Amino acid sequence: MKKEKGLLLVLSGPAGVGKGTVCSALRQENTSVQYSVSATTRSPREGEQDGVNYFFKTREQFENMIEQDQLLEWAEYVGNYYGTPIEYVRETINNGQDIILEIEVQGALKVRERFPEGVFIFLMPPSLAELRSRIVGRGTETEDIINKRMTVAKEEIDMMKKYDYVVENDQVHLAVDRIKSIVTAEHCKRERLIEKYKELVEVD
Template identity: 55%
Template structure:
């Protein structure tokens, strides 16, 4: 086990706010960060690798993980389960590695219930107009579907009080830099480091 445990960071926010883009920029700069691999019951696709893209499970295996409380969060989409295995996260943290979870708001609230010591970061759009533009720019859904997504996004934004940090994603590089600052600050918190210095300096 590492002298200092790793930290679980949860990046969350409404649809189209840019979570994936900010996370990719962050990982380009910080290759030592561990991206949490999800488990799923959907079929493996050509080119995907078990344990790299997802942990592929049967429905029975996944439901057993739910029963045994071995998932930090899970949800069901289009008749398939998706979730975050607790074991992988805890093993990486024990090795002193920081684990990064990029997730929707509903899943983040489940993680908060199951792993409250995580650090929760909420990504915000510069404005609702900008969020609407990003949603509509995707061009993959009907107008009614996008209006529904926008209404859901507004409800999710109201959940910001449940998070530790708020970051406005007006510029991807700036947003990633702010996440980096949070990671650095969290590692300097007294409750994470005092035991190390007390042992090193031989003081109680």
């Protein structure tokens, strides 16, 4: 019987919505989901580790990766590059494992062009006021950057129509439960299983 491929899960949403927190909580509950580490040119935040949270690159290193087509997607966001190394994603899916990409909206839409069979989930804040409060609470951005992020967030929320699912991150454990339900349903889709089970009715 043919081996079922893994799912490419793409989780994105506005900065400050809690993508990283939800992603970490999901992986703690479902250890079979692999995490695709993105590359970025932004500086590490306190506690972040190279190769764990991100692959931290110089602009020259990142642009070299672009030239060599080593990225599934990449985007420049508020002055920094972000991108997804492609080889690890392909290997994981072909081995039958699910992989989750936690990326910005621009990047997610580029992935959709190359992997339309992916599962695209937009993480929504309960409100814009709550989103701003979360960004301010980080204590890592200036007022000018916060205002820029809020302007971009409004534009990104309008892009949710290009996603398969919308999950509100009102409480992390509830958001994780919703995503787990989506994953279960996607694994049961007819079009994902039809080739695998055709062998049961084939006659020699």
